[in-house]
Amino acid sequence: MRTEDLVELLSTDIEPVKKDALAILVTGSLLVALAGAFVLMAIAFGIRPDLANVITTPIFWEKLAFPLSLSVGAVIATSRLGRPGASVGGVGLVFLILPVVCVWAAGTAVVYGAVPADRALAVFGHTWRSCPFNILLLSIPGFIAIFYAMARLAPTRLRLAGAVSGLLAGTVATVAYCFHCPEMSPAFWSIWYVLGVMIVAATGALLGPRLLRW
Amino acid sequence: MERATVYSEEARLKALFISSLDGDAVSYRLFLSDLTRYLRGYLRKRIPKMREDIEDLIQETLLAVHHARHTYRPEEPLTAWIHAIARYKLMDFFRTRARRDSLNDPIDDHQEIFSLSDDEPENARRDIRTLLNYLPDKQRLSILHVKLQGMSIAETATLLGLSESAVKVNVHRGIKALAARMREAL
Numbered sequence: 533m534r535t536e537d538l539v540e541l542l543s544t545d546i547e548p549v550k551k552d553a554l555a556i557l558v559t560g561s562l563l564v565a566l567a568g569a570f571v572l573m574a575i576a577f578g579i580r581p582d583l584a585n586v587i588t589t590p591i592f593w594e595k596l597a598f599p600l601s602l603s604v605g606a607v608i609a610t611s612r613l614g615r616p617g618a619s620v621g622g623v624g625l626v627f628l629i630l631p632v633v634c635v636w637a638a639g640t641a642v643v644y645g646a647v648p649a650d651r652a653l654a655v656f657g658h659t660w661r662s663c664p665f666n667i668l669l670l671s672i673p674g675f676i677a678i679f680y681a682m683a684r685l686a687p688t689r690l691r692l693a694g695a696v697s698g699l700l701a702g703t704v705a706t707v708a709y710c711f712h713c714p715e716m717s718p719a720f721w722s723i724w725y726v727l728g729v730m731i732v733a734a735t736g737a738l739l740g741p742r743l744l745r746w
Numbered sequence: 747m748e749r750a751t752v753y754s755e756e757a758r759l760k761a762l763f764i765s766s767l768d769g770d771a772v773s774y775r776l777f778l779s780d781l782t783r784y785l786r787g788y789l790r791k792r793i794p795k796m797r798e799d800i801e802d803l804i805q806e807t808l809l810a811v812h813h814a815r816h817t818y819r820p821e822e823p824l825t826a827w828i829h830a831i832a833r834y835k836l837m838d839f840f841r842t843r844a845r846r847d848s849l850n851d852p853i854d855d856h857q858e859i860f861s862l863s864d865d866e867p868e869n870a871r872r873d874i875r876t877l878l879n880y881l882p883d884k885q886r887l888s889i890l891h892v893k894l895q896g897m898s899i900a901e902t903a904t905l906l907g908l909s910e911s912a913v914k915v916n917v918h919r920g921i922k923a924l925a926a927r928m929r930e931a932l
Contacts, residue, residue: 538805538874539778541893542812542921547914548769553816615817617830686814688834745838746813746925 554685558611561674561681565701568673569708577666577712591716594638598721599706601631602729606700610678613693614685620696628699632726639719657715660724666712667728671698671705675732679743687744694740695733702732760824767815778808781828788832799839802928805874807835809925842929877927878920885920888913 550556573579586592605627612618620628643651657663678697687693706725715721759777766774785807789800810831818827878886884906891902892913903910 535782535801535804535808536779537894538808539775539782541874541889542808543766543771543775543778544893544896545899545917546766546769546771546774547918549767549816551767615819615827616814616834617826686810686817686831688830745929746810 554611554614557681557684558607558614561677562607562700562704564677565671565674565704566708568677569670569705570711572670572673573708573712576669577709579711580714583711586716592710594718595716595721596707596710598631598635599703599710599725599729601627602703603700603707605629605631606696606703609696610682610693610700613687613689613696614682616686616688620692632722635718635722635726639717639722642717642719654717654719655723657717657720657724659713659715660720663709663713663715663720663724664728664731667702667705667709667725668731669705670708671701671732674701674704675736677701679736679739683744683746686746687740690741690744691737692740693744695737697740698733698736699729701736702729705729705732756823756825760820763818763824764820767818778811781811782808785832789836792836803835803839806839806925806928807832809921809928810835813922813925874924874928877924880927881920881923884908884912885916885923888916889920889924892917 580586605624608624608627609620612621612624639655642654646654675698678701679694682693682697706729709725709728715724759780762773762777762780766777782804785804786800789803790797793800793803811828814831818824878889881889887906888902888908891897891905892899897905899910899913902908903913906913908916
């Protein structure tokens with residue numbers, strides 16, 4: 533077929549493009565990710581019984597702020613990388629890096645401030661073995677939804693786009709996991725939450741080139 | 747090309763593209779045919795020895811631009827957006843080719859002596875009408891009537907016994923499936 537015929541084919545009877553298509557896709561997948569992670573968390577692990585008490589403490593909100601601000605960075609990065617030629621973006625990077633730096637600083641302070649006998653508890657808590665894998669489990673619905681959305685956008689850097697899609701699924705899963713997880717030490721979050729999110733992001737980077745090709 | 751010319755070309759193509767995003771078919775046709783020429787120049791410079799692949803790649807890039815339309819934001823330069831897509835398709839082509847060549851014998855070099863030298867665009871090797879035959883009937887007929895025979899959506903809907911929105915959906919899905927077929931056929 534001649535290229536002119538294809539031009540003819542594509543330009544005959546075209547539909548106006550919906551201007552908010554990208555926002556709808558990203559928002560929709562984000563809602564599925566949040567709902568999926570919360571439902572899974574409630575069923576598989578259960579909401580922590582003392583939630584009513586801990587929500588009155590600042591440390592609970594500091595903990596929640598960590599994955600929440602990472603999610604904001606991941607949403608920015610995901611919506612940007614869904615468009616040809618765009619990068620993660622400065623604002624996105626700040627939201628992705630700053631929370632980690634803060635939590636690492638707080639974690640280090642907690643460990644150094646604790647008496648030596650308590651240091652291991654501050655880092656490992658009681659649930660370090662399961663924590664990253666629990667986050668991985670909670671991220672599955674969001675991972676599927678976000679990849680579905682990303683595949684309907686037009687990423688040109690597939691590995692990076694896959695990684696930030698995984699990052700978004702992982703951070704949203706961690707937000708939900710905060711309502712179950714009993715660990716209240718920044719040193720714990722700085723390692724095990726980050727590890728859980730990184731596993732999901734790495735899975736995304738691995739699958740990106742395969743699943744997002746268009 | 748003069749710098750000023752590049753800027754005015756950007757402005758002209760951008761204006762055409764933006765009105766085609768609002769559904770202006772005439773602008774879109776103009777935009778796509780101009781884009782075709784630029785892509786031909788772009789690709790001939792980058793893969794001068796693969797002339798038979800250039801038209802295929804142009805067509806694939808046009809389809810990609812068509813499918814990515816909803817990701818363009820008018821506040822960004824059109825050139826950067828188009829370039830990212832063209833580059834992506836070219837890289838994808840290299841990857842596919844590398845994979846294929848590692849499985850098969852490389853193409854004989856001496857055959858190139860007999861390749862024609864001309865300035866005419868070559869026909870793409872993949873015929874879209876042939877590829878159309880692989881699509882489900884509803885998609886194939888919708889594309890055939892609306893896109894290739896120039897019938898209206900309403901006429902096609904009556905002819906096929908579908909609702910108008912079903913015809914639009916079938917055209918949309920059909921073109922998407924066509925792009926996927928093209929990728930596999932490359």
